[in-house]
Amino acid sequence: MGQLVIVVDFGAQYGQLIARRVRDLHVYSEIVPCDISAEEVRALAPAAIILSGGPASVYAEDAPSVDPEIFELGIPVLGFCYGQQIMAVTLGGEVGHTEKGEYGPAPLTRLDGRDGAAPSLLYGGTPAEQTVWMSHRDAVSRVPEGFAVTAATDTCPVASMECPERRLYATQFHPEVRHTACGDDLLKNFLFGICGLEPSWQMDSIIDDAVAAIRAQVGDDRVILGLSGGVDSSVVAALCARAIGKQLTCVFVNHGLLRKNEPEEVEAVFTQQFDVDFVHVHAEDRYAALLADVVEPEEKRRIIGSQFWQEFFAVAQELAEDGRPVKYLAQGTIYPDIIESGARKTGGKASTIKSHHNLIPFPEGVHFDLIEPLDHFFKDEVRALGTALGLPDHIVHRQPFPGPGLAIRVIGTVTRDKLAILKEADAIVREELDAYNERLFEACGRRDGELAREAAGGPEVERPVWQYFAVLPDVKSVGVMGDERTYGYPIILRAVESSDAMTADWAKLPYDVLARVSSRIVAEVPGVNRVAYDITSKPPATIEWE
Template sequence: MAAEVAEQHRPVLVVDFGAQYSQLIARRVREAKVYSEVVPHSMPVEQMLAKDPAAIILSGGPASVYADGAPGIDASLFEAGVPIMGICYGFQVMAQALGGEVARTGLSEFGGTPVEVCSAGVLLAGTPEKQDAWMSHGDSVHRAPEGFEVLATTAGAPVAAFEDRERRLFGVQWHPEVKHSAHGQAVLERFLYDGAGLAPDWTPGNVIAEQVAAIRAQVGDARVICALSGGVDSAVAAALVQKAVGDQLTCVHVDHGLMREGEVEQIERDFVAATGVNLVVRDEKKRFLDALAGVSDPETKRKIIGREFIRVFEDAQRDIIAEAGEHGEEVRFLVQGTLYPDVVESGGGEGAANIKSHHNVGGLPEDLKFELVEPLRTLFKDEVRAVGRELGVPEEIVSRQPFPGPGLGIRIIGEVTAERLDILRKADAIAREELTKAGLDGEIWQCPVVLLADVRSVGVQGDGRTYGHPVVLRPVSSEDAMTADWTRLPYEVLATISTRITNEVREINRVVLDVTSKPPATIEWE
């Protein structure tokens, strides 16, 4: 399906040289409303060109161009007539391949660095003569290749940016994709719009039209099933497939009793009303609680929840297949909410064979005989939300914070019981309500509330001594969940959350704040 999208939107290929920012470059290109894909530097040039790229960006990387075994690129790429931009290591690879000089200056540059623009050219047009940019390099370009104009310099990089407008080759030593580069997005857009001549037409509406056509071509008249978790990804994937094939789709929601307050009802009421989807809800709360009884080890809890989910989903599948069989319709397809970062991280985006078959539905068995429908596999999370809004998925679902598959089961430190789930649901609902009321939903990635069920502390409530549970607030900010920092919430909001929880949830007498970044900590406690 990714290939069908690429045929209509010629991709900007981001060639990954092992940079921590390759996905971020692709995101920034998408933010400019231009379609992009990440490919490994090891991909042969003829395969890159076979994708009919509209432009190519060479990423940064940790190596030195002079090190043994350093990744390189076939110089023939620069003669193919495709607009190319090099960033950091990619800038140096381009310079070296075309006859420029790259050397160690003895003055490395890391972090914020002043840049002096000596000629704006195409790439730096509209940016200041002096600007701050984010650097991370030891080698520097000393001499630009023949035919290139030097655009900028820094103390440690005699050639910090260059371009050859005739051949549409451009490069910068800094990282325009990171927010610390003050005019980074403008530089990328100058390359995309002016250097490569691309139009900003990668929009939610276009994505929907293309994916609906692709889904119809793939599915035909067959029946489709989807595990609807209540999260953003599965909801938007289901809405896309529903728009494409209507009542050929049946969604299954497994109510394992580990959801947040009101979420099951919201799926049954709001999502169905907005999309008209056929929904089957399986009430399996007792089954999951029985399976989790007496279990405190987090990994064991995860495995139990995954195992029971598979079994319930298989039961639902058999029922759907039996019903469909009576009408002579074959159930051939399974919808998954796979996102583009999953594709990249599981094999560089080089085809569906690299996608983990169990992604997004709790660990589907290898022997399930379904073809996957993955309408979101070209999209980042923010794009998924935009598509969901365009499709009319309720805002309460579209803007929902990421929520782990095992649900509240891994936000209770200790055994999972009905009483403890009820306590945590109440505290979590208060935290989410106050964050929304304060207008902070857009500033945080998510705010898990963790119940330390096996811990009790002394407190005073109503002039009496209490021995209650503490809960932990874990507000974090992130773009992709690979790294995260704790969110500095206003004290008055934290105070309100704490006061309400300790007043309204009698079993809790202490609220604490987790101020650890990732790494070293993870976002979830279990």
């Protein structure tokens, strides 16, 4: 991976964001737990260390700490928020509880370069007055010996401190968030000016490294991959195809619950564009029989997941019987999965946020070694990999889609007729909102919702929609079509703005867009006579209905 920057995680809400900002500057970074020892850090041989923020008070009984020897390794260190506080108390300074907290944007004044002192390399050519993003109540009240105070706000006398001789730097504010006006400049100054790194982590080298690693791991053995059509599994397939070609078997289990035309699109890509062994398992009838009369959403999920692995392992067994036994299972595990499933630690104790979504229930007597070539990449990096590998946009920029597919967007029992109605309505929703998003992209040049809003000039400006789909509820309503009474299904339109799915707000779509979606669905989808728009945020609702 080349030059490494490690982010020591103290439980920060922005921990992953710090690593992403470093990678955005073309320097490879990884997140490590805060109880990492100096010896472990030395073994990793990072070029730089960043200490994240965190929610604790440094004086709390169970507060996360840091190995003091890390500051003696001679490796440049930059601390943010809690990272500044833990640096201060570890090195002999003091942290106090301020009379009032400081949250949100704050005007900061640089204090470096005064009275003959050298200007700060961290701040470099940034303005003497600048806006930063604060989120704290505790703050450094006395800096350690050898440190200089380099900036202050009205509430925080030590907004930043540094000891250039030891290459130790820290800020009470968060340079990693976009609300800190010069945040990127500070990160660049640290990485390239203070640490002497080069922006060498580029997409071509990333692909070359991943392909080489797959070849080295696999050798002459065979690999099998469960291909869903989503971006993660598709990018893994494309990487493995480049690395090992026909040694890879992609198994696409068609449960009949994908969106309109998706099975055909997946097959076209992986039979025409990549030289791999592609197996299309038509399991629509088996899934339909299993789901008949099932209403409970968790039971739907259980049935769909269990049947998938039965279909998948049956293909693996057939390959073995044909004299082509499979040793490896390739998975689309990405870096947040690793972090959130317990690899991240806070205060020495694993903090599991969610179960690993790719844990496989191997049947008795079945075992595969795992290949997870994306396990150090964030989602948007995976998308960039997909584009560089030649995957089409409809796969690379595919919206989040639940594993059980449309089964949990059909409320109540799942029938072929209901699926047909929902597929047609959903296709109209996606076609119209795809076009709406494209118009906004042409206007502001950004596809990310938050960044597009900023680029377009403020919160009143329309912004791209992050996720949008149709839901078919288990009710019917009276309508009038062609002077005749109808009794048909309503379609619920769900469209949200979000960046990470943890929270989401309903999208404020223009009335003309809503009107066009509604009129098209009612006119073009038999069995539907009404369209409603879900205007509930998450929380209290979830994005999906089941």
